[in-house]
Amino acid sequence: MAPIELTRGDLTEQHVDAIVNAANSSLLGGGGVDGAIHRKGGPDILAACRTLRAGHYGKGLRTGQAVATTAGRLPARWVIHTVGPVWSSSEDRSSLLADCHRNSLAVAADLGAATVAFPAISTGVYRWPMEDAARIAVSTVREVDTSMFEVVRFVLFDQRAYEAFEAVL
Numbered sequence: 001m002a003p004i005e006l007t008r009g010d011l012t013e014q015h016v017d018a019i020v021n022a023a024n025s026s027l028l029g030g031g032g033v034d035g036a037i038h039r040k041g042g043p044d045i046l047a048a049c050r051t052l053r054a055g056h057y058g059k060g061l062r063t064g065q066a067v068a069t070t071a072g073r074l075p076a077r078w079v080i081h082t083v084g085p086v087w088s089s090s091e092d093r094s095s096l097l098a099d100c101h102r103n104s105l106a107v108a109a110d111l112g113a114a115t116v117a118f119p120a121i122s123t124g125v126y127r128w129p130m131e132d133a134a135r136i137a138v139s140t141v142r143e144v145d146t147s148m149f150e151v152v153r154f155v156l157f158d159q160r161a162y163e164a165f166e167a168v169l
């Protein structure tokens with residue numbers, strides 16, 4: 001099993017093979033970490049996303065699915081786009097958040113990525129409570145066969161997120 005690492009910082013600055021983007025279903029950019037990835041990675045990422053939309057992903061990317069593009073000018077080689085579920089207090093969408101992690105790691109393995117970095121998916125605009133998101137993210141990565149990776153890293157943007165993940169780990 002690959003070690004799970006926690007870092008406080010900016011996902012776009014990670015020198016890893018693949019970073020995971022908390023994208024939206026349009027694949028055409030948004031706010032939060034998605035906005036930062038497109039801003040710093042340059043237009044090649046959006047061009048690759050538009051190509052996906054023109055092909056197999058005509059209706060966009062479904063919640064829980066994952067697909068890779070170039071990382072453009074970012075230090076990573078690939079961006080794996082996944083769509084987290086929007087938090088709901090009336091419906092349990094945990095399995096979709098687990099799918100994001102599972103499917104992103106499957107895409108990373110297919111690419112031959114050795115190092116993978118995740119943000120705290122769904123915890124921003126999609127409002128998932130941080131402690132619960134951390135529990136789902138870490139337990140899902142632990143359940144998957146990660147022996148093909150050197151490291152799986154969570155990059156937490158603020159202290160509160162870092163502490164939530166640290167408590168689970």
Ligand code: ADP
Nearest residue numbers: 010011022032033036084122123124125126157
């Ligand atoms: P979602 O729509 O899935 O909630 P967001 O991008 O709004 O996605 O937020 C997901 C998490 O990413 C939040 O915890 C947010 O603080 C964090 N975040 C925002 N920008 C960055 C960044 N540059 N690097 C790492 N994490 C980030």
